Amino acid sequence: MSKLVIFSWLYLLSIPLFAQDIKVAQLDCAYRNNPLGIDVLSPALSWKLQSAKHNIMQTSYQIVVSSSLSNLNKNIGDVWDTKKVKSGQSLQIKYKGKKLLSSKTYYWKVRVWDSSGHESGWSASAFWQMGLLNTADWKGAKWIAYEKLADSNVNSLPTDGKKDKYIGNNILPMFRKGFTVTKTIKKATAFISGLGHFEMSLNGAKVGDDFLAPGWTKYDKEALYLTYDLTKQLKRGENAIGVMLGNGFYYIPPVKERYRKLKVAYGYPKMICRLLIEYTDGTSANIISNQSWKTAPSPITFSSIYGGEDYNANLEQKGWNLAGFNDSRWKSSLLADGPKLNAQKEEPVKIFENFSPQNINPVAHGEWVYDMGQNASAIIELKVRGKKGDTVSITPAELLKADGSVTQKNIGGPSYFTYILKGGGVETWRLKFFYTGFRYLQVKGAVPSGKENPSNKSVIEALKALHIRNAAEQVGKFSSSNELFNKTFSLIDWAIKSNMVSVFTDCPHREKLGWLEELHLMGSSVRYNYNAAPLFKKALQDMKNSQLASGLIPEIAPEYVKFEWGGDMFRDSPEWGSSSILMPWYLYQWYGDKQAMVDYYPMMQRYINYLGTKANNHILSQGLGDWYDLGPKPPGVSQLTPMGVTGTAIYYYDLKILEKTATLLGKKADAMAYAKLALEVKNAFNNQFFDAKSRQYATGSQTANAMAVYMELAEEMHKNAVIENLVKDIRDRKNSLTAGDIGYRYVLRVLEDAGKSDVIFDMNSRSDVPGYGMQIAKGATALTESWAALPTVSNNHFMLGHLMEWLYSAVGGIRQAENSIAFKQIKIEPEVVGDLTSADVRYNSPYGKISCKWEKTDRTFTLEVNIPVNTTATIYFPVLPKYEISEEYNSTFTDAGIEAGKAKVAVGSGYYKFNLKYK
Template identity: 25%
Template sequence: MNSQRDVRITRLKAERRADGGPLAVPAPRLSWVVEASQEGWLQASAELERDGDIVRVDGGQSVFVPWPFAPLAPRERARVRVRVFGQDGSESEWSEPLALTAGHLDDGDWAAEFIGLAEPHGEAQPALLRREFTLDRTLARATLYSTALGVHQLELNGVEVDDAQMKPGWTAYEHRLLYDVTDVTGLLREGRNAIGVQLAGGWYTEQYGFQGQARRFYGDQPSVAAQLVLEYADGSEETLVTDGNWTATGEGPRTASGIYLGEHYDARLEKSGWSSPGFAEEWPAARVVDVAVVPKPRATEPVRRTGELSVAKVITTPSGKSVLDFGQNLVGRLRIRVTGPAGTTLTLRHAEVLEHGELGTRPLRFADATDEYILRGDGEEVWEPTFTFHGFRYAEIEGWPGQVDPDAVTAIVMHSDMRRTGWLETSHPLLNRLHENVVWGMRGNFLSLPTDCPQRDERLGWTGDIQVFSPTASYLFDCDAFLSSWLEDLAVEQAQHSGVVPFIVPSVLRGEVLPAAAWGDAATVVPTVLHERFGDEQVLSDQFESMRAWADKLHELAGERLLWEGHFQFGDWLDPDAPPEEPGDAKADHDLVATAHLYWSTHLVARAADQLGRDEEARSYGDRADRVREAFVREYVTPAGRMMSDAPTAYALALQFGLVRDPEVRQSLGDRLAFLVRASGYHMSTGFVGTPLIQDALVTTGHADVAGRLLQQTENPSWLYAVTMGATTIWERWDSMLEDGTINPGEMTSFNHYAFGAVADWLHRSVGGLAPAAPGYKAIEVRPVVLDGIDSASTTHETPYGFASVEWRRDGAAFQLTAVVPANSTATVWMPGAGKPVEVGSGRHSFTTELERTEESRHRFSLDSPLDRVVEDPDAYAAVIRALEEADPERAAYFRRRTRWVPNRPLRSAMFLTPPPVLEAIEKALAGVGADR
């Protein structure tokens, strides 16, 4: 029998929330991570203990194990431990106890009324609210529940109750509102106490809409609700609630606040001691607001400050402005330390980029993104906005007393406080930066909900963006709780529109809600991803009616032809060939894209039903999916393997959604896709829909070489073009900034949009070689794709079972791979070129092989060489472009982007009207390529 020291529990978690906050349910599922020194360790059973009560659980389940004890009562505390027994007879010691606190309330226990200003002097008026109370008995525990239609922070006796920001976050306020739970026992004292609330409008009073037509959707004024439950040592209990006995003022230092506006703060108006007992100023009574929604407990991590960045560079712009560069596009706000005369006004403007040396604010559209601070003038003052956030790398500061001190300004990074779980590093520095850009893009756009962008007058929960990005997100961060919470909003918004999923969730755009392919499919895709990546079957169960309602609505639209055609669609949004002002004008046919998603969502509903044991529905939706697939093939696929819409996205959809099953036709589709990518000069030709699929479609049909060239392309448009332009996040458009440093002329562009960063999921699975083969990575597939130009890669992911990693390196023909598989998991390892995989259990495993040698091209090149042969050879292509750029940069740019690199056509014919001296230079450059080899 193995020693207990060989097996240990390293992590015990309740439900989805990773930060150990109060539980939102009375019967939390439990998950644990095992470390075992012996290889191939598998769990046979486990014992769970709650305060002395022990329950045995047979089997290997260690992720989301149902709660085996009596449900927790509101505010009940418990301590649970686990120990495990291996199939090899080993056993662990008991884990460290996990302290649990029930944060839910029973039905009818919410008693607080919503309160706000009685007579606000403007719309979205920030406010201060307060109440004093007396503790005349020994206190055992105090629990504070709070929420707002707006954003708020509470103080007890002058101290903020927690470090959460922008509480309670943004949900579908009309239907769903969350409350926060905080233990505040240590902030209270016997005798007189005071509770105060800072309140602002946040998302609730924001104006939503486009092209200057924005208006408030929810309400004009914020309100707050809170209840403080006091449990005394003698067993008695008292609850203090927000009601008409509170007082409120709008005459505080925060004079204006908004998500898009920024925050204006006059420190001369601060009210010392306002949230402490004994404050003498008389305020009017608060107004009670009628709110029908009963709040629910938060089940996800709140927004927090998660990092700080110092100024990297101080810039004086051509116009003489002082601009601070933080070296990284981030989301958050500035903290300043300043000394100056009373009444001095500091203005802080934010932007993501510089355009020709000045702050590039045009992409912000109608968002001011400006904070203003007026000094009180009594020494050093430290200030940071409270109820706003900005997307920025650069900050322009006006009004600073004297010269701006860069050491006195700090960028505060903010996002929902998820735990980081995924990493990737390769031998290719630009790819490493690309991956880091994806991480920063996710951090900035996972702030309360998954947004499209964090900086302009939008910042909305666009469903299409998260639909394509959710696999990447699930690798990089533990976002199960975050996305599960957002899916609840999706379901309640969808229910208001007869099964149609709005473009954005929460839905705040007025007008008709229309179904759109790839956007509404978030209803089926995101729950599927969460189950696949986190092993969370509950999300399928919770969202199944939403999934089914979406599929049913699409079938209603498709009718007897089983084709979703003739309706509004975004299509392959932001295809790089679309004009700047027509981002939906893509090469791929809109109806083809729509019908592909009709199939995919129906197929995912069938899969979910099968997983949940709903056999009749699994058969029904499976049959419906097959009929849609057959209709798609009849309508859009020729017998020879060409798509009627001859665009890369069309081929990627047909291949990766499994719409075409015939092996020969699939190969023909893959070959044509590779031809199109090569003909485009290995430049990106896909938008939001095709980009996440194209690399897999190429690799699975035998064109890894084409995928490698596409991945490592640095010319515009490509993934790495933005990196070469200094990007530190993912851009919305492939060319959000043009080569000359000018911002894309389109009305819509941002420099922090994660959708095109969906490629990181392929990087993790294929370049890194680590993919799930069973829900939650219970089984792992290790299958790296070796690409020219990349000599090593390593990736690590904290799966629900523990850390898994793959590291590989090649030196000439020698290839070495090391895989680490967590305990209670297994892996299938495919070595490059191997016909069969190797099955392994947990532990560290090393493999070596010899790669097949590829013959180096010996082609000689000239102006008579076929275009496809020139572009296939990186050296030949580079020689042509370099010679053109030296002679005529504009001609080179046009040639690079517009040439179709096809067979049978000689290079000379593509250079019509090129001056003879330039042709001579190109011929000479090409001759040099041949001579080198």
């Protein structure tokens, strides 16, 4: 029997008498704070709450939306006023006010009431600005180009064969438009897209801090535009807009001397822009892209998303993006056709960490290798001085040869950057329309500052790597007493960050393609660490745009290439395409967002119907299977697990998720049909693969047994035996793994759910067998494509990082309770296994910060927990037969006894510090 020792008087003394019971702290519209370019008529509104007190729940709310900030400040909801609504909902509340208008800015705020009737007071004001809802809202703006690609040369979905046309190099153009503002400016907004990517400037200053804008898409279906507030940059009098364009995935130059994974040609670079200027007198004006804009070649002489970028500083035209520049030698823009436009909803790509070289070493032929210390998706920033016409060439790489020089054998080459100096002092250059993954940079044509320079080459004053990634907010943090786990966390995190751009890519160099399986397999790991919901929703749109008439969802989205090797092996694999069904459900589970299920339900139906046409007696056997598992051969297609196991298991899981989705959407007939088909698939799976004598599936591989249990294909009477077979296989291999890309997450999930995190600890604590420890021992700083960190494959890869989910959910103990949505009900259950003595883990959930910090000694266990306002939690403690629990601040929690050998208490929101003493 436990003894509760309460110190509530300490807690009462710690709270000021004037403390507000509840406060509205953060307002989001469509997952973003004060977003620009909203192009849906019912955006979802959410907020987070704060309180210094415990057990606070929202019971009512009021939202006010106004057409002006002055009206909002007067509490006049002339656009929408919900009045007081009795509801605890604080997430994903759909706007239901007056019809929203293109380009209009709306201001809003919220107040709430708690269960004691206390009012929060109004939140700080927030806003959102609408994008352009209809084609007519572009006010006549046209797509413009320097040159146009003939329709006969357009090749929007090439194969990986050698028959595609070589079209030749193209011009990387820049555009300018001068104009005069004669009135006092109230607000200025630019709506702009440039394909493949653009960089906009106003009066010589870059607009925004994004990179590689807009996000890349299936361009024959849609392109994205961005919205910028230019009120502070625009001035009364003479102004000038400047735009530079890069190729991106819109056009990949088929230059034989540079690396390319594929040859896409949607067209040559083009742009469209509308600048809306609103004046204080109530009038407005529009500056739109048309033939009056002037264009010329830029100093960027080559740019390929795969092959690199070249820049000739001698081609710069000083002042080209300033008012008053003489553009008489520039030509008028050509009018061009362009794809359908939608607002970019995901966060843009931006620059984050900067890395300076850790070591600089000479190699053969007077070249130098810079070691940046971290393998990451990045661009370079070069500061160099030298003679006019000197050329500096820089080759990026992940790995080195034995002689210390770089090798691109594993990432595709040649891919490099060149800079031609103009002379006259220190010159600074950054890549504009290319990025890659690298740790090392090999420099030709220059020497580092301070080194001997007998050939009088250019001198590099500084060379940095600038990490780029999607600007999704970081919402997670992990540390523990186990240094290998801390390094593993960093290893996985760098692979996530390096492959989280406008799509979730496989690698940031060789392919840069949106292989789909990781969206559902690595999705939980990503969501614990980043608020990437808009990027996941963008991935769903990419899948919809890439879906074939047959219903097939290809393995890559956006689909830029059809790989011919192996027939349809690299196009039709259920474990990949099933992201189209699983992701809407996961978005609902994690964020309470039902809209993805509504929007993409037809896509989901078409794909499940397609899988049905491919099934043979309900068994699906096509595709790649458990990719990169550890078998006797080099890694690749599944070796240890039959294709039918992984394909059919995911098919069954799809059907069960569709049954839940249909039920939630009120489609009862669909739900019944999916349930019936799911049962038929389950029976076929067990008849085909289950061995009743040995009580394991197919070959008894880790993947086969784990997926059967996780997907609930294994009958309840056999479940424990199958799990024990899984454990036995791992133990018999001296705690080493064999599961690959598809199976490993399910191995971890099944073991954790079965209370066997000790097995997970043991199998991830070795460095002498393939796994995270071996990768780190070999010097990897980002997750590698193969378990053994092979030098022939990618060494920065977005797969196999599923342990991050376990580090949060088990070591950190932060999980969502069963049937909870968006962490409304929380389960805190740290697994104290192996040599772990402490952990400090945080996750900023949709409701607010959840934290779990624990430390153990031989006779004590301390647990500090924060539970967000408007949520509840159940907390589990490791116990011995005799123990005593005390909580330092609050008496209002319930001792719920013992469950599965652990003490359990139920709590409301607030901060708690529990102390366990073992007798």
